[in-house]
Amino acid sequence: MSAFDRATPAPLSASAQKVQDAIAARGFPHRVFELEAPVRTAADAARAVGCEVGRIAKSLVFRGARTGRGVLVITSGANRVAEEKVAALLGEPLAKAEPAFVREATGFAIGGVPPLGHATRLETFVDEDLLRYDSIWAAAGHPNALFELRPAELLAMAGGRLMGVR
Numbered sequence: 001m002s003a004f005d006r007a008t009p010a011p012l013s014a015s016a017q018k019v020q021d022a023i024a025a026r027g028f029p030h031r032v033f034e035l036e037a038p039v040r041t042a043a044d045a046a047r048a049v050g051c052e053v054g055r056i057a058k059s060l061v062f063r064g065a066r067t068g069r070g071v072l073v074i075t076s077g078a079n080r081v082a083e084e085k086v087a088a089l090l091g092e093p094l095a096k097a098e099p100a101f102v103r104e105a106t107g108f109a110i111g112g113v114p115p116l117g118h119a120t121r122l123e124t125f126v127d128e129d130l131l132r133y134d135s136i137w138a139a140a141g142h143p144n145a146l147f148e149l150r151p152a153e154l155l156a157m158a159g160g161r162l163m164g165v166r
């Protein structure tokens with residue numbers, strides 16, 4: 001039995017529905033799945049979906065240390081972000097984003113931050129390693145919610161710069 005045989009078909013929680021609406025508003029056909037249990041980490045998500053951890057797109061929020069702007073790094077679940085590489089492209093160091101900052105900047109809580117539909121415009125970088133896969137999975141607004149998409153679609157949705165993140 002796959003995780004999605006146990007997934008509740010509808011209705012989505014409010015935060016997952018927000019992402020489903022953002023996906024549809026951008027003209028994409030993808031469907032958000034909501035699992036019965038939360039998948040708060042890439043490893044949890046990979047286990048639930050039954051894929052390798054590299055196929056999970058982690059959406060990590062940082063804060064520009066000088067400007068205070070929101071920065072989103074969408075990385076392969078297999079990778080650890082080399083913050084100095086992102087900082088070099090950004091033009092300022094990265095600071096840690098506190099949970100309240102993540103919620104204000106994206107409109108979502110840590111563990112459910114999606115690659116699109118954010119409350120504010122985030123400076124966005126996308127890990128080129130994600131392009132290795134035919135399809136990947138991303139969080140969809142809620143710790144229990146995920147959707148599957150192609151890496152090129154992720155890049156279009158998130159509107160970010162492609163980079164070597166690790």
Ligand code: 5CA
Binds near residue numbers: 060137143
């Ligand atoms: N739903 C899962 C799978 S898609 C998910 O959202 N995973 S994630 O990797 O994209 O988001 C979790 C990430 O949030 C962690 O990898 C970690 O980098 C970050 N995080 C966890 N706790 C905190 C915290 N207290 N402050 C800032 N970032 C945090």
